[in-house]
Amino acid sequence: MKIARTVLSRALDLAMPSHCPVTQEEISAQHALSASAWGAAHFIEAPFCPRCGVPFSADYGGEVECPSCIAEPPDFSCARAVLVYDDASHRMIVGFKHSDRTELALMFAEWMIRAGNTIITRSSMLTPVPLHRWRLLKRRYNQSAILASAVAQKSGAKLSIGEFVRKRATPPQKDLTIDGRKRNVAGAFGFCSAAARESFLGKHVVLIDDVLTTGATLSAAARALKRAGAARVDALVLARVVKGGLGAI
Numbered sequence: 001m002k003i004a005r006t007v008l009s010r011a012l013d014l015a016m017p018s019h020c021p022v023t024q025e026e027i028s029a030q031h032a033l034s035a036s037a038w039g040a041a042h043f044i045e046a047p048f049c050p051r052c053g054v055p056f057s058a059d060y061g062g063e064v065e066c067p068s069c070i071a072e073p074p075d076f077s078c079a080r081a082v083l084v085y086d087d088a089s090h091r092m093i094v095g096f097k098h099s100d101r102t103e104l105a106l107m108f109a110e111w112m113i114r115a116g117n118t119i120i121t122r123s124s125m126l127t128p129v130p131l132h133r134w135r136l137l138k139r140r141y142n143q144s145a146i147l148a149s150a151v152a153q154k155s156g157a158k159l160s161i162g163e164f165v166r167k168r169a170t171p172p173q174k175d176l177t178i179d180g181r182k183r184n185v186a187g188a189f190g191f192c193s194a195a196a197r198e199s200f201l202g203k204h205v206v207l208i209d210d211v212l213t214t215g216a217t218l219s220a221a222a223r224a225l226k227r228a229g230a231a232r233v234d235a236l237v238l239a240r241v242v243k244g245g246l247g248a249i
């Protein structure tokens with residue numbers, strides 16, 4: 001019965017084209033995005049800051065960090081992003097939020113693994129930037145947790161969900177100044193239990209998020225993980241704000 005249902009659903013998938021979550025164009029079931037949504041995306045390529053991953057307009061030899069990282073080094077070791085956060089990637093992320101198409105998460109995961117190929121190993125522990133449970137209830141799910149699961153599934157890295165938590169609800173970052181953002185997330189992160197805290201001891205942790213804006217949230221999360229004894233904390237996101245691009249989500 002179960003097999004018959006699977007065969008039937010496959011047949012329906014092939015017979016009925018689905019819609020691109022970004023452009024709403026008809027696409028075949030095996031594709032996650034339409035060609036125009038894909039073509040509009042701006043993928044980040046080298047050269048970029050070796051620390052925070054912000055793209056550079058010239059190649060400085062791979063060792064030189066960007067002015068923000070030199071002025072105020074972030075608490076994570078390295079951050080990498082797949083896409084520039086702009087109109088095209090904003091629509092992709094919103095489309096992902098409103099669709100339950102797992103093939104989209106798996107495609108994003110493949111992109112993230114490629115962008116994070118110098119960060120992720122099989123012994124890395126991936127953990128999503130957590131949402132406070134009230135916001136989780138409102139949003140129904142944590143998009144970053146879905147991305148983290150997909151990246152773990154495709155890369156073979158370890159996954160930790162629900163152990164690293166947001167202890168207090170923080171107002172959304174988007175209307176705050178840079179200093180306001182830092183204050184807003186300071187001390188916001190913790191662990192669901194003493195055992196959960198211990199599970200990060202000595203680990204290489206990779207924080208997974210959908211968008212990096214100023215890096216204040218990732219820095220606060222990295223600080224909490226390092227206080228718990230994590231050996232190294234990196235970050236991997238789907239899109240990052242680049243100066244002159246679209247602001248916060």
Ligand SMILES: [Zn+2]
Nearest residue numbers: 049052066069
């Ligand atoms: Zn930098």
